[in-house]
Amino acid sequence: MKKEIGSEFWTVEQTAKKQHLFNAFKRNQRFFLSGRTALEYLIKNIKETNHIKKAYLPSYCCHSMIQPFLDNNIEVTFYDVLVEENKLMIKVDPNVECDLFYSIQYFGFVDEQLNEFVKKTKQQGKLIVEDATHSLFTTKAFHTEADYVFASLRKWTGLPGGALVWSKETLGDPVSKTDPNKAYIEKREAAYRLKRRYIEGEPIEKNTFLTLFDEAEQILGKDYRGYGCGQEIKEQIEHLDIAKIIKKRQENAAFLCGKLRFCEGIELLYKAVKQDDCPLFVPIIVKKHQRDPLRVFLIQQNIYCPIHWPISPMHKLNVRTETLYKNTLSLVCDQRYDTEDMASIVDAIIQFFERK
Missing domain, CATH: 3.90.1150.10 (Aspartate Aminotransferase, domain 1)
Known part of the structure; x- marks a missing residue:
C-alpha cells in the first residue's frame, strides 16, 4: 500500500443496513448530480412562486455556488466572512436589501453565529437557503428556519456524484434530464478505480487518474444543470457508513x-x-x-x-x-x-x- 494523505477519495464507506439520516428531516426531498446542480434546481423552483432579484451570499464560498445565481439572472451581494481575534467571524448587515439569504455552517463545526440573523431574516419574510454541505453530519445539520436546504455528498466520501435537497414547500419536478451526466460520472469512476489500484501498490502513473479527475470537473463546470442522481449512487448514499x-x-x-x-x-x-x-x-x-x-x-x-x-x-x-x-x-x-x-x-x- 502506498502511503498518501489527502487528495481525491478512492473508497466509499458502506454498511449493509439502510441509513435513514436523510429521511429523518420529514421534508420534501430530491437527489441530484452535484451541489451546484441541486442549488440551480432550487433557484428555479423558488422563482416559480417568488420574485427573486437579489441574493445575499457569504464572501467566503466556492465560485460554483455563485454561478447558479448568475446563470438565473439574480444579482449577488456578499456579507463579510473574515478572521478576527483568530476566529472565523460572520458579519451580516441587517440593512442590506435582498430577497434571499444564503447561509453556510463551515467545516462541520457547529457555530451559532448566524442563528439570530436567520431568525430575523425569516421574520422579515425573506427566503432562506442553507448550504448544509459542511454541516451535514453534525447534530444540527441546518437551521430549522431554513426554507430550502441542499448538501453535496461527494465532499465526504468517494461517491462520483450525489447531492440532496430538502424543502418545507412542495418541490416541483426534480429534473429535466432523467439520467445523470454519464460522461462526468464515468470519468470520476474510472479515476477512482485507477487511484485505488495506485494506492494498493500497482504501477499506475499518478497523472493518469489526476487527469481524469480534472477532465471530470471540466465536464461538470460546462454542463451541471438539470441532472438527477442515478439509482446506483442513490443506493450508495442510503447505505453510507x-x-x-x-x-x-x-x-x-x-x-x-x-x-x-x-x-x-x-x-x-x-x-x-x-x-x-x-x-x-x-x-x-x-x-x-x-x-x-x-x-x-x-x-x-x-x-x-x-x-x-x-x-x-x-x-x-x-x-x-x-x-x-x-x-x-x-x-x-x-x-x-x-x-x-x-x-x-x-x-x-x-x-x-x-x-x-
Missing part, C-alpha cells in the same frame, strides 16, 4: 486540534472538537504569508491539503475578506485515516516551522 464517518473524523480532528493548538506558525479556526461536530476538514490560518510554502512542503511529504477556495472573478472581496482566502489551509481528517496519519501531518507542520 455514517457512524464510521462521524467517529473517525471526530477522532482525527480532535487529535489535530490538540497537537497543533500551540503551534506558533498557525492558528486553528476552531480550537476543539465538540460532541455535536463532525469536521469536514480542520481549517488553519498560516501566519506570515507562509500558507503556500507550507502546502508545498506538505506535498513533498505526500500530504495533500486543499485550499478553500480559489478566488474567482465572481467573488467581490475586500482586503479583509481576501486575507481569509490567501492564508487558510484545510487539514485532512477524514475516515480513510487514523491517528498515526494525523501524527504525520502534525510532525510535518512542526518540522516546516522549525526549519525557519
Whole structure:
C-alpha cells in the first residue's frame, strides 16, 4: 500500500443496513448530480412562486455556488466572512436589501453565529437557503428556519456524484434530464478505480487518474444543470457508513486540534472538537504569508491539503475578506485515516516551522 494523505477519495464507506439520516428531516426531498446542480434546481423552483432579484451570499464560498445565481439572472451581494481575534467571524448587515439569504455552517463545526440573523431574516419574510454541505453530519445539520436546504455528498466520501435537497414547500419536478451526466460520472469512476489500484501498490502513473479527475470537473463546470442522481449512487448514499464517518473524523480532528493548538506558525479556526461536530476538514490560518510554502512542503511529504477556495472573478472581496482566502489551509481528517496519519501531518507542520 502506498502511503498518501489527502487528495481525491478512492473508497466509499458502506454498511449493509439502510441509513435513514436523510429521511429523518420529514421534508420534501430530491437527489441530484452535484451541489451546484441541486442549488440551480432550487433557484428555479423558488422563482416559480417568488420574485427573486437579489441574493445575499457569504464572501467566503466556492465560485460554483455563485454561478447558479448568475446563470438565473439574480444579482449577488456578499456579507463579510473574515478572521478576527483568530476566529472565523460572520458579519451580516441587517440593512442590506435582498430577497434571499444564503447561509453556510463551515467545516462541520457547529457555530451559532448566524442563528439570530436567520431568525430575523425569516421574520422579515425573506427566503432562506442553507448550504448544509459542511454541516451535514453534525447534530444540527441546518437551521430549522431554513426554507430550502441542499448538501453535496461527494465532499465526504468517494461517491462520483450525489447531492440532496430538502424543502418545507412542495418541490416541483426534480429534473429535466432523467439520467445523470454519464460522461462526468464515468470519468470520476474510472479515476477512482485507477487511484485505488495506485494506492494498493500497482504501477499506475499518478497523472493518469489526476487527469481524469480534472477532465471530470471540466465536464461538470460546462454542463451541471438539470441532472438527477442515478439509482446506483442513490443506493450508495442510503447505505453510507455514517457512524464510521462521524467517529473517525471526530477522532482525527480532535487529535489535530490538540497537537497543533500551540503551534506558533498557525492558528486553528476552531480550537476543539465538540460532541455535536463532525469536521469536514480542520481549517488553519498560516501566519506570515507562509500558507503556500507550507502546502508545498506538505506535498513533498505526500500530504495533500486543499485550499478553500480559489478566488474567482465572481467573488467581490475586500482586503479583509481576501486575507481569509490567501492564508487558510484545510487539514485532512477524514475516515480513510487514523491517528498515526494525523501524527504525520502534525510532525510535518512542526518540522516546516522549525526549519525557519
